[in-house]
Amino acid sequence: PEQSHHDALAVLQMPPPLTSKIVYSVILYTGKGLVILSRGFQGLKEIIWPPSVKPDLIKTYSCRPHLPVRIFLPASHDISSPHVYPVLFAIVGGGLFIGYNKEHDEWNRTFADSQHVVVIGLDHSKAPRNPFPGPVHDIEALMLAALADKTIPLDRSSHHPINRIALLGFASGGNLALAVSQLPSIHNHPLAPAAVMSVAGVLDFSIPTEKKLANRFYKPSLKPSKRGGRDSFGPVMPALCWGYVPYGVDLCNPLLSPGYADLSMFAHEAWRLACRLSRQGAGVDHGTPDSDSKQAQWRVVG
Template sequence: MSSETRESVHSGAPAVLHKPPPLTAKILYSIILYAGKSLAALSRGLQGLKEVIWPPNVRPDLIKTYQCRPHLPVRSVKPIISHRWIALRIFLPASHDASSPHVHPVLFVIVGGGWFMGYNKEHDEWNRAFAHTQSTIVIGLDHSKAPRTPFPGPVHDIEALMLAALADETIPIDRSSHYTTNRVAILGFASGGNLALAVSQLPSIHNHSLAPAAVMCVAGVLDLSITTERKLENRYYKPALKPSKRGGKDSLGPVMPALCWGYVPYGVDLCNPLLSPGYADLSMLPAHVCLVGAELDFLAHEAWRLACRLSREGAGVDHGTPDPESRETQWRIVGQEQVHSGNPLRGLGERVADERFAFEEHWQDGGVKWLLVLDVLHGFDNPFYREMDTHREDIRDAEVKTEAYMRELGTWLRERVWRL
């Protein structure tokens, strides 16, 4: 992104990409994208071979496909043989009885991966755990990938698949109209968080009789109007942490410009709320919004900014004004410089003077929740990335914090949003 020309987001004019980067940058970005795809395909092929020999313990209860997206077709029993993407992976609660007419709330979960590499199978572990612990149907969604399908293609893929699933009466979704709040929600990881907030604004979803009552965004990409170079200054780099987490580099930083180049067409307004949901109108989002950031992820700052803005606009409560260009460190950088200890989710269940780590506000029929997961990198909750870490202690730390924030989100969703 450094070689792209754009107008300043603070100038009052739309931030628009004016011209493509130099040829050398295009070549570099292409190498990054397609090398990433190749390595991911190899890894998944090896994983598929492993699963043929040792079937995984975590499997979806249903795998469904719909004619609305024939290019996302296919049920694959042997993943090593099929290179086609699976559309929906459906996890039912442990308490579900197929012989009973009982129905359940539903959470749609959108894959991450920078719009170009994610595979919804990567979230099977998270989806199964949430389905069982929260007695909720979890539906893993996929989409066509950049650069072949740039913005807004993936947004409309998710839209079509959500509408198809909501209309599919073979899925035991609670469609009752007796409640004041629909028992439907949507969550996305990373680029999937971007898509979750984007698709929630589309009229076909926003005005649907089963419109999501809540949207949850975990480590989402929310503002594409700001360059990666600037975003890298909005997080702390903690030398006191273990080698896998310290240093002056961000694991996502080197590849982010290539991801954006592959997804964002030239001439598009970078402040378009479907592309950069951090600019979305409060009225266009679901009534309840939850934003989760990873402290050692430069994307956390834009989630914090959105949470603070929604709190001011919805509840009239000012939690400060984070600004990526502020002269005050406390507003320019998310989190704190010191390594944390104790509660893995600081600020929950206690009154904390510094609300940069967690807050929750409510207003009539709506609310916003902000949660910063401490001392973790982008992708800490994804086993595919987490297991690349060679430090067993770090892996366990990420697992504990994943379980903690999942439990917190489940409680918020069931008790505050759905009022179960």
């Protein structure tokens, strides 16, 4: 059979030296231990001073009973009203190892109230016990369960030109958002997300960390810890990759590295944006046609 572009790019995850395995294990389990300790103290604090920001609903589904879903309804919502809303699924960040969707409660509440939408916070089982592709399918199962849950006032109507469903992920959650949206069960769903947003998500695991750091862009306007020459997250990235990706897995797999996803997986708006970006930089016109452009030249020759 004909070799695909993805097969030609295959980069397999290989076992590191023993010393690296030891260092990576120390990094991962020390980090997880500190987070567990911190959450323990936070839990005690909340017993004394209950948090002011809470979800309206916390649901568990039989497909993943250990992963509660946190649901935020707009402050203006009237429980007696049949009104339905657009829905934003928000996936927890945390490097695939330590994230906890409760940590996004304030953001989810603010967005639900200010934009008059339902925000559904999704979690997943953590690596290394749940390596790739486990978290992808955790999110898939929870999304399908929530979309089928008629008690959530999400807009399932067909009179809108596009679905009023969107998917957002923070950091590692951004990677999962772009991955799960490629799965046939989500991509071909009648309520498939009309938009997917990745906030600082990892798009390519096939590029070694040292090469990424060499090309990292820094913004001088940011605070000192973010603006200058050293990425504080860089040293732990190899450990995260080692703990999440099993040996022998193709690092160019689009579910792991969404940057390798087929163009057809992207919304048409993303294609038009790519067309516009192709015309920028060094005054060079890369000649990418944009059939929706209002300018005849761009429609025909780019």
